[in-house]
Amino acid sequence: MDGPLDTRVTVRSAAATHTADCVVFGYAEGELRVLLVRRAVEPFLGHWVLPGGAMAETERLEETARRVLLELVGVRNLYLQQVATYSAPDRHPVRRVVTTSYYALVRPEQHQPTALGYLSEVRWFPLSEVPPLGFDHSTLLADAHARLILHLRTRPLAFDLLPERFTLTEAQGVYEEILGEGLDRRNFRRKLQTYDFLIETEEKRRGVRGGPVLYRVHVDRLRAQLQKNT
Amino acid sequence: MDGPLDTRVTVRSAAATHTADCVVFGYAEGELRVLLVRRAVEPFLGHWVLPGGAMAETERLEETARRVLLELVGVRNLYLQQVATYSAPDRHPVRRVVTTSYYALVRPEQHQPTALGYLSEVRWFPLSEVPPLGFDHSTLLADAHARLILHLRTRPLAFDLLPERFTLTEAQGVYEEILGEGLDRRNFRRKLQTYDFLIETEEKRRGVRGGPVLYRVHVDRLRAQLQKNT
DNA sequence: TCAAAAGTGTTCGGGCTACACCCATGC
DNA sequence: GCATGGGTGTAGCCCGAACACTTTTGA
Structure with a gap:
C-alpha cells in the first residue's frame, strides 16, 4: 500500500x-x-x-x-x-x-x-x-x-504490423497468423469494409496474380478507433 | 531483460x-x-x-x-x-x-x-x-x-461474491452492480440456467415476498468453468 | 491459354434483446 | 386482500459462419 x-x-x-x-x-x-x-x-x-x-x-x-x-x-x-x-x-x-x-x-x-x-x-x-x-x-x-x-479480437491492431500500403489479403494473413486459425475471405473483407479508417488507393500490387488493390489507413481515424476500445 | x-x-x-x-x-x-x-x-x-x-x-x-x-x-x-x-x-x-x-x-x-x-x-x-x-x-x-x-463479461465470477445460498435475483443484483447497468430478468435467468454448476436447493428464502428458491454452486464445476476461460 | 489469386452476395443458425402476464408470499 | 417481488415463453434482430462463381493478372 x-x-x-x-x-x-x-x-x-x-x-x-x-x-x-x-x-x-x-x-x-x-x-x-x-x-x-x-x-x-x-x-x-x-x-x-x-x-x-x-x-x-x-x-x-x-x-x-x-x-x-x-x-x-x-x-x-x-x-x-x-x-x-x-x-x-x-x-x-x-x-x-x-x-x-x-x-x-x-x-x-x-x-x-x-x-x-x-x-x-x-x-x-x-x-x-x-x-x-x-x-x-x-x-x-x-x-x-x-x-x-x-x-x-476487439481492436483493429493488425494495421500496426502492416506496411503503409497493403492488400486485404495481406491484412487477412496478419489476423490469421496472430489468431492461429484460418478465416473466411468474404466474411473478413466485409468486416474490414465497415472500418472507416481503411482507404482504398488507386494502385494495385504488381507482380501478383489477380491484381489486388492496395489500401492504406487514415491514421487519425485508426487512432481514434483504438482509443475508443482501450 | x-x-x-x-x-x-x-x-x-x-x-x-x-x-x-x-x-x-x-x-x-x-x-x-x-x-x-x-x-x-x-x-x-x-x-x-x-x-x-x-x-x-x-x-x-x-x-x-x-x-x-x-x-x-x-x-x-x-x-x-x-x-x-x-x-x-x-x-x-x-x-x-x-x-x-x-x-x-x-x-x-x-x-x-x-x-x-x-x-x-x-x-x-x-x-x-x-x-x-x-x-x-x-x-x-x-x-x-x-x-x-x-x-x-466472459466468466461467471459473481458467485465468489455471493453467500453459500442465494436467489437468482440476488445473483442478478451482483451482475448489475458490477456492470453498472440493468439487466432483463428473464434473459438473465435463462443464461444462468445454462450453467451446470448452479444447483437448485429445496429451500426458499423466508421473509421475502414471492418465496424465491435458493441456489448454491457446485464448487468443483464452477472452478472447472473458471479455469476454462482463464 | 491456363493457373492462381482477387473479388463479390446470400442463406442459415445462435445468441442477445425486448416484452406481459400469472403465481407465491408478506404485511 | 392487496401489494410486492418471483417466476415463466416467444418473436425480432444482429452478427458470425458457411459456401461457389467470375474476373484479373502472371507465367
Whole structure:
C-alpha cells in the first residue's frame, strides 16, 4: 500500500531490480515473428531471450520499454501494451529481478535491429520456430501472445504490423497468423469494409496474380478507433 | 531483460520498494463495495487508500497480496487476479515505490476486517461513495473495476461474491452492480440456467415476498468453468 | 491459354434483446 | 386482500459462419 510494512508479520522488504521486457511482434513474409536477442554474458550466456532493460531512477516502466525498443530497433511511437508482472524470487538465478512485460507491434521492414551491449545477436523468429528461451521468458512470450490475441479480437491492431500500403489479403494473413486459425475471405473483407479508417488507393500490387488493390489507413481515424476500445 | 544494463545509455538502476495493493470487492445489502483502509501515518495520514504491503524477500507479489488479505480480512483462497503495475517515479511523495495491483472477490458477511499496524480504520465503501484516495489509488481502483467488468463479461465470477445460498435475483443484483447497468430478468435467468454448476436447493428464502428458491454452486464445476476461460 | 489469386452476395443458425402476464408470499 | 417481488415463453434482430462463381493478372 505504499506505506510502512504491516507489523504483524516481520518481512524484510526486497531490494529487487525491476526490468521491462518487450515481446516485439512483427509480420514479414507472411509470418508472425518475434524479436529475440542472444545473450553474450552469464547467466544464460548464448540463450535467446526477450529484449529488455532495467528501469532507471527517473523512468516509468513504459519509458524503459520504449527506450529499449528505440535502442534495439530504432523506432518510436509504436503500439505498446503492458501485459503482466513476474516476481518469482528464483526466476533469475543470480539476484532478485522483478519484470514487467510489454508487447509491441512494429513493421520489421522499416527497421534493422542491431545487437548491442551485452548481446551477441538479434533476430526475428517466426513464432513457430522460437527456441526455448532463457529465464522464464517462454512464459512471458506465451502470455503476451495470449494477450495480443485477446486484444486483436476487439481492436483493429493488425494495421500496426502492416506496411503503409497493403492488400486485404495481406491484412487477412496478419489476423490469421496472430489468431492461429484460418478465416473466411468474404466474411473478413466485409468486416474490414465497415472500418472507416481503411482507404482504398488507386494502385494495385504488381507482380501478383489477380491484381489486388492496395489500401492504406487514415491514421487519425485508426487512432481514434483504438482509443475508443482501450 | 534480467541482464546487465544496456551500455548505450547510462542508467542507474532504481532501488524501488515493490508493493502489492489489493482492490477487494464485496457485495452486501444489494451494493458492490470495496474495502479501504485509513492511514495513521504520513504520508497521506488520514487518507483512505487501498490495502497493500511490501513484497518480502522470498515472496512473489501474489503471495504478498494473499498475505495482506489474510491479515486484513482473515480469508484464504479467494479469487485474486493481477491487474497492472504502476511505476511513475513520483507516485509516492517520499521514496520510489512500484506497485502491482490485484483485485479480489470476497464475501463480506463471512469476514470482519480489522485495522492493524499503521492503519486507523478499515471500512467497506459502496463503490459510489468512495472518497478521493491517497497516492494514485483512485486510478488503481478504476482500472481494477474496469478489469473486473471485462472479466465478468466472459466468466461467471459473481458467485465468489455471493453467500453459500442465494436467489437468482440476488445473483442478478451482483451482475448489475458490477456492470453498472440493468439487466432483463428473464434473459438473465435463462443464461444462468445454462450453467451446470448452479444447483437448485429445496429451500426458499423466508421473509421475502414471492418465496424465491435458493441456489448454491457446485464448487468443483464452477472452478472447472473458471479455469476454462482463464 | 491456363493457373492462381482477387473479388463479390446470400442463406442459415445462435445468441442477445425486448416484452406481459400469472403465481407465491408478506404485511 | 392487496401489494410486492418471483417466476415463466416467444418473436425480432444482429452478427458470425458457411459456401461457389467470375474476373484479373502472371507465367
